[in-house]
Amino acid sequence: MKQLETDVAVIGAGTAGLSAYRAAKSAGKNAILIEGGPYGTMCARVGCMPSKLLIAAAEAAHGAAHAAPFGVHIDGAVRIDGEQVMDRVKRERDRFVGFVLESVNAMPDEDKVRGYAHFLSDNLLQVGNHTQIQARGVVIATGSTPVVPDMYRQLGDRLVVNDDVFSWNTLPRRLLVVGTGVIGLELGQALSRLGVQVKVVGRSESLAGMSDPVVKASALGAFQSEFALFLDTDVREVRRVGNEVEVRYACKDEPETVERFDYVLMAAGRRPETGMLKLENTSARLDGKGFPVFDRATLQLEGAPIFIAGDVNGVTPLLHEAADDGHIAGGNAARFPDVQPGQRRARLSVVFTDPQIAHIGAPFSALPKDAVIGKVDFDNQGRSRVMLKNRGMLRVYADKLSGRFLGAEMAGPSAEHIGHLLAWSLQQELTVGQMLKMPFYHPVVEEGLRTALRDAAKQVEG
Numbered sequence: 001m002k003q004l005e006t007d008v009a010v011i012g013a014g015t016a017g018l019s020a021y022r023a024a025k026s027a028g029k030n031a032i033l034i035e036g037g038p039y040g041t042m043c044a045r046v047g048c049m050p051s052k053l054l055i056a057a058a059e060a061a062h063g064a065a066h067a068a069p070f071g072v073h074i075d076g077a078v079r080i081d082g083e084q085v086m087d088r089v090k091r092e093r094d095r096f097v098g099f100v101l102e103s104v105n106a107m108p109d110e111d112k113v114r115g116y117a118h119f120l121s122d123n124l125l126q127v128g129n130h131t132q133i134q135a136r137g138v139v140i141a142t143g144s145t146p147v148v149p150d151m152y153r154q155l156g157d158r159l160v161v162n163d164d165v166f167s168w169n170t171l172p173r174r175l176l177v178v179g180t181g182v183i184g185l186e187l188g189q190a191l192s193r194l195g196v197q198v199k200v201v202g203r204s205e206s207l208a209g210m211s212d213p214v215v216k217a218s219a220l221g222a223f224q225s226e227f228a229l230f231l232d233t234d235v236r237e238v239r240r241v242g243n244e245v246e247v248r249y250a251c252k253d254e255p256e257t258v259e260r261f262d263y264v265l266m267a268a269g270r271r272p273e274t275g276m277l278k279l280e281n282t283s284a285r286l287d288g289k290g291f292p293v294f295d296r297a298t299l300q301l302e303g304a305p306i307f308i309a310g311d312v313n314g315v316t317p318l319l320h321e322a323a324d325d326g327h328i329a330g331g332n333a334a335r336f337p338d339v340q341p342g343q344r345r346a347r348l349s350v351v352f353t354d355p356q357i358a359h360i361g362a363p364f365s366a367l368p369k370d371a372v373i374g375k376v377d378f379d380n381q382g383r384s385r386v387m388l389k390n391r392g393m394l395r396v397y398a399d400k401l402s403g404r405f406l407g408a409e410m411a412g413p414s415a416e417h418i419g420h421l422l423a424w425s426l427q428q429e430l431t432v433g434q435m436l437k438m439p440f441y442h443p444v445v446e447e448g449l450r451t452a453l454r455d456a457a458k459q460v461e462g
Helices: 015-027 042-046 048-065 082-105 150-157 181-194 213-224 319-335 380-387 415-427 432-436 445-457
Strands: 004-013 030-037 112-114 117-123 126-129 131-140 144-145 173-179 197-201 229-230 236-243 244-250 257-261 263-266 271-272 306-308 348-351 357-359 371-378 393-398 407-413
Touching: 004 015, 004 319, 015 030, 015 131, 015 319, 030 042, 030 048, 030 082, 030 131, 030 173, 042 082, 048 082, 048 181, 082 173, 082 213, 117 131, 131 319, 150 236, 150 244, 150 263, 173 181, 173 257, 181 348, 213 229, 213 393, 213 407, 244 263, 348 415, 357 415, 380 445, 393 445, 407 415, 415 445, 432 445
Parallel strands: 004 030, 004 131, 030 112, 131 306, 173 197, 173 263, 197 229
Antiparallel strands: 117 126, 126 131, 144 271, 236 244, 244 257, 348 357, 357 407, 371 393, 393 407
């Protein structure tokens, strides 16, 4: 058995793990990165980058098929070659993964250990059956895994998760997407635009995490005008029939339906990947589900020199948040026991559907009762109508007395860009009045943001 000693051991070489390793090294400490699976990060391999490649192909197809209102006519039907679509997705995906691999390969060999790790004690890790690592501090950055309800496991290779989609050589004909979160909506709409017969169902009324009922209703209407999307749906039975899946389900206030698909794409959420860690061997306090209790400011597991970063902690499963988590956890593991709260950025998340969805700062559900709300409907917004992207709604939230910007929720064009402007304003603690003093060019979608800010400013006292 090989015996190693280090200041910081990092379990998992994804975005959070790589960030934690770099933070520990920047602090002048020795660090070892442990990984049992392939290098390359979930984002690069099966997450944000390949999904955006698929979405880009879908946008091209949608634009070509819907050019007639501009007076641009394509003779005959738009032909989508599924093999070519997936070939580009995989080639470019591999290119992005390659950049990550280059950075990992540049690390000293003695800083990398291959294998799956579990705890023997707070400071002692067993990796595979070949290595034990003694560490002063440990960072858990093992990521998350898709939730697959037991009912669906009988489907074999007819059941896929987002990881599997990006290994397809071509596109299927019929697909049921279970889940109306980010993954389900992004992949469901993209595949629909690429000619797949898609149905997206959710068991609740939730839609991409939106809590503002007005923005949600606007987004739901836009999606349902384009592809089959049903909330509050009860999937009662699934069974495999040859190379098909027969699904018995009932949508809200609708009779039961039986339908067949080529695949079921499970997008009903993800769970933290902690099952193999044997946390019961540590002094960390575990909750009733066996998950470690930790301080969200320092990311330290209660009662242990162990820190938890990225998707595995279940707080905010976004790449930039995972990178920040890793920096905080790695830094604290390096300086342990001098543990310090990490500095956080303004809340920002984006869903790359059409219309895009953005969440900034305080959600609608957490607003104070006296908050003011400014809004704009993109239906008549100038640049949006020019581009025929005039769908959706933006609502901005502000404090009634001070006018300080609190947050926003948006479904509409250019949400990925407007979301950044709003997050930057939030982090700078600007008021809606100060935001209105910023330049707004004409004609741009951002003029819609100005409309919403003006609406909020009129309601601010004083």
